[in-house]
Amino acid sequence: xxxxxxxxxxxxxxxxxxxxxxxxxxxxxxxxxxxxxxxxxxxxxxxxxxxxxxxxxxxxxxxxxxxxxxxxxxxxxxxxxxxxxxxxxxxxxxxxxxxxxxxxxxxxxxxxxxxxxxxxxxxxxxxxxxxxxxxxxxxxxxxxxxxxxxxxxxxxxxxxxxxxxxxxxxxxxxxxxxxxxxxxxxxxxxxxxxxxxxxxxxxxxxxxxxxxxxxxxxxxxxxxxxxxxxxxxxxxxxxxxxxxxxxxxxxxxxxxxxxxxxxxxxxxxxxxxxxxxxxxxxxxxxxxxxxxxxxxxxx
Amino acid sequence: xxxxxxxxxxxxxxxxxxxxxxxxxxxxxxxxxxxxxxxxxxxxxxxxxxxxxxxxxxxxxxxxxxxxxxxxxxxxxxxxxxxxxxxxxxxxxxxxxxxxxxxxxxxxxxxxxxxxxxxxxxxxxxxxxxxxxxxxxxxxxxxxxxxxxxxxxxxxxxxxxxxxxxxxxxxxxxxxxxxxxxxxxxxxxxxxxxxxxxxxxxxxxxxxxxxxxxxxxxxxxxxxxxxxxxxxxxxxxxxxxxxxxxxxxx
Numbered sequence: 001x002x003x004x005x006x007x008x009x010x011x012x013x014x015x016x017x018x019x020x021x022x023x024x025x026x027x028x029x030x031x032x033x034x035x036x037x038x039x040x041x042x043x044x045x046x047x048x049x050x051x052x053x054x055x056x057x058x059x060x061x062x063x064x065x066x067x068x069x070x071x072x073x074x075x076x077x078x079x080x081x082x083x084x085x086x087x088x089x090x091x092x093x094x095x096x097x098x099x100x101x102x103x104x105x106x107x108x109x110x111x112x113x114x115x116x117x118x119x120x121x122x123x124x125x126x127x128x129x130x131x132x133x134x135x136x137x138x139x140x141x142x143x144x145x146x147x148x149x150x151x152x153x154x155x156x157x158x159x160x161x162x163x164x165x166x167x168x169x170x171x172x173x174x175x176x177x178x179x180x181x182x183x184x185x186x187x188x189x190x191x192x193x194x195x196x197x198x199x200x201x202x203x204x205x206x207x208x209x210x211x212x213x214x215x216x217x218x219x220x221x222x223x224x225x226x227x228x229x230x231x232x233x234x235x236x237x238x239x240x241x242x243x244x245x246x247x248x249x250x251x252x253x254x255x256x257x258x259x260x261x262x263x264x265x266x267x268x269x270x271x272x273x274x275x276x277x278x279x280x281x282x283x284x285x286x287x288x289x290x291x292x293x294x295x296x297x298x299x
Numbered sequence: 300x301x302x303x304x305x306x307x308x309x310x311x312x313x314x315x316x317x318x319x320x321x322x323x324x325x326x327x328x329x330x331x332x333x334x335x336x337x338x339x340x341x342x343x344x345x346x347x348x349x350x351x352x353x354x355x356x357x358x359x360x361x362x363x364x365x366x367x368x369x370x371x372x373x374x375x376x377x378x379x380x381x382x383x384x385x386x387x388x389x390x391x392x393x394x395x396x397x398x399x400x401x402x403x404x405x406x407x408x409x410x411x412x413x414x415x416x417x418x419x420x421x422x423x424x425x426x427x428x429x430x431x432x433x434x435x436x437x438x439x440x441x442x443x444x445x446x447x448x449x450x451x452x453x454x455x456x457x458x459x460x461x462x463x464x465x466x467x468x469x470x471x472x473x474x475x476x477x478x479x480x481x482x483x484x485x486x487x488x489x490x491x492x493x494x495x496x497x498x499x500x501x502x503x504x505x506x507x508x509x510x511x512x513x514x515x516x517x518x519x520x521x522x523x524x525x526x527x528x529x530x531x532x533x534x535x536x537x538x539x540x541x542x543x544x545x546x547x548x549x
Contacts, residue, residue: 006405010394017393138389138450141353142406143378297374298355 003144007152011126015156025122029114029164030171036110037176040233041102104179107172108259109232111165112252115191116198116226119161123202124215126153127294132212140296147291154199161195162188181266187258190272193279194255200286201251207293226252251282306331306458306489307352311361314347321347323512324361329491331457334484336503337493338523338532340540344512345493346386349460352491353383366457379407382451386463388443392436396427396446399435400453407454421449425479441472448479459483461492465499477502497533510539511546 015022051067053060130136139149165188172178201222209215227233229247236244236253247253254275261267269276307329314322322344329335337345350356352365354374362371366380390399400421404414422428425445430438435446444464451459461480465473477499484490484504492503500506501520508516508523516526516535529535 002408002410003406006402009405010391010398010402013398014391014393133392134385134387134389135391137355137385137387138383138447139406141355141378141381141383142403143375143408144406145375297357298350299357 001148001151003148004152004155007144007148008155011153012156015160021122025118025160025164026167028118029167032114033107033110033168033171034175036106037103037172040106101177103172103176104264105260107168107176107178108263109256110172111168111191111259112194112230112255113227113232114164114168115161115195115255116252117223118164119157119195119198120202120205120222121216121219122157122160123154123199124205124209124219125212127203127206128209128212128215131210137298140298146294146296150203150287150291150294154196154203157199158192158195161198162191165191178263180263182262183266183268184262186268186272187262190255190258190262190276190279193276193283194251194258197251197279197283197286200283200290203290204286204293207290226250229253231256251279254278254282304330306333307335307363307365307491309348309352309361309363312348312351312358312363313360314344314351314356315359320512322351322358325514327507327514327517329489331489332484332487333505334480334490334492334503336500336506337491337509338500338506338536339509339515340536340543342511343509345509346462347512348509349383349462349491349493353381353460354378379454380457382448382454382456382459384444384447384451384459384461384464386466388435388447390435390443390447390450393434395432395434396438397431399446400427400449403450404453409453417453417455421452424452424482425449439469439472440467441469441476444468444472444476448476452483456488458489458491461490463493463495465494465496473499497531497536500532508535508539510543515539 051064053064127136130139169180173180202219205218205222206215209218225246229236229239229243230250230252231247232252236247239247258272258275258279261272305328307327309325309327312322312325313320325344325348337348339345347356351358352363352370354370354377357374358371362369364370365377368377368380370377391402394402397418400418401414404418409417422431425448427442427445427449430442430446435443438446448461448464465476468476473496480490480492481502492499494500503520505518506520506523507514508527516523518526520532524530524532524535527535527538529538
């Protein structure tokens with residue numbers, strides 16, 4: 001692995017000089033977070049309610065009027081209700097996400113979604129770009145091994161991924177007041193594995209395509225199921241078995257459990273070891289597959 | 300036993316792309332320190348031959364021994380013993396001259412003082428001193444070609460492959476480049492070069508003239524011209540191209 005160093009250094013210099021990509025990589029998390037964080041509200045509001053009055057007596061009508069008044073007051077959070085004597089008290093108790101705060105649910109998930117989009121896309125383009133510019137031809141005529149080339153290519157972006165994650169978490173904490181309940185160090189450890197898995201997925205895409213345009217299209221083809229089937233927006237339990245099963249093959253599905261588990265519930269290794277193992281497996285298998293598929297020839 | 304004076308030997312080297320045979324049954328022996336030219340019209344199989352000798356394309360049939368290594372059996376090992384410059388600039392335009400050299404020196408396994416020493420040596424050999432901190436993308440054709448050569452020479456390869464190295468380079472730079480090539484050959488480096496320029500072919504020790512994947516003539520520039528039936532090499536080349544066109548029409 002002695003040629004890993006030069007490859008890493010080269011990739012890092014190029015990344016630093018490519019202002020546009022660097023801007024996109026740091027801009028995407030901020031824009032996405034603000035967009036999703038403010039726009040997506042999955043809270044249940046404005047529920048049309050019907051009261052069936054079978055009694056049809058003045059008492060029952062009085063009671064309904066009082067009830068409606070109370071609910072309205074609840075809704076506008078007025079302390080002093082229209083006090084008509086009513087022997088009832090109404091309370092709304094959401095069983096899920098009792099604080100009715102969408103951000104708590106969306107922001108941790110967004111860490112995973114943003115990492116998936118940028119990490120897959122960036123590496124999918126990286127090798128194809130060398131092919132298009134003609135530098136790959138010069139590179140494969142040197143003794144560099146396929147593993148050195150692949151690992152050297154993706155390593156600088158691990159740092160980018162960790163910076164992105166930190167940005168989203170900090171903005172989530174201070175703009176959307178999302179709690180950081182559990183062990184943040186553990187979260188970074190698992191995120192590292194997840195980032196490597198996403199980069200490896202990008203590498204794999206790059207071995208399937210010939211041009212940067214194809215790389216971009218194929219990446220989006222991978223990204224969309226990640227958003228829809230991973231449980232980022234829609235609960236997986238509500239999906240047909242087939243789609244739950246497809247979802248299980250997305251690294252993001254497992255990383256979401258880690259994110260929400262650590263950030264919101266404060267759980268630790270005991271509860272998350274399965275997810276950790278699966279992510280590690282994804283990373284290893286995808287790197288091995290990419291190295292296998294990549295050919296150091298021009299055929 | 301491999302003859303130590305022979306650095307490249309092709310045996311029945313053949314490559315087909317689908318139904319098109321790009322190189323057909325090529326048998327050639329090239330000596331150590333020779334400057335060997337591969338000539339021929341576009342599509343005659345020069346580039347395919349060089350790519351097979353570098354282990355970039357696997358031969359369909361036959362094999363070649365380059366610097367003692369079989370290109371079919373050990374396409375990875377071969378890469379430590381050859382330098383290669385393609386007709387298209389293959390270095391990183393967004394890195395400086397120094398960064399490109401540092402990268403390739405590292406990839407060729409040079410480390411620490413030996414890397415710095417070798418880079419300094421190559422820089423003075425090719426006169427790159429004043430360009431070190433310029434981005435490679437902003438260099439002129441001649442300087443890009445020098446930088447390409449610098450990177451290909453980092454590991455002191457016994458065999459150097461140059462695929463149309465002087466395409467798009469001005470005459471003065473071309474002349475300087477050939478002086479460098481002669482110097483390298485004088486040090487014992489075997490140089491295999493493809494070219495379109497007839498005056499450059501004259502600077503090669505021997506040339507092989509190729510047409511439609513076949514070897515047509517072999518020898519010094521004068522010998523090759525005579526074999527094809529032209530009064531000089533340029534004449535021979537035109538005769539050859541006309542013959543190709545007639546065959547295609549037939």
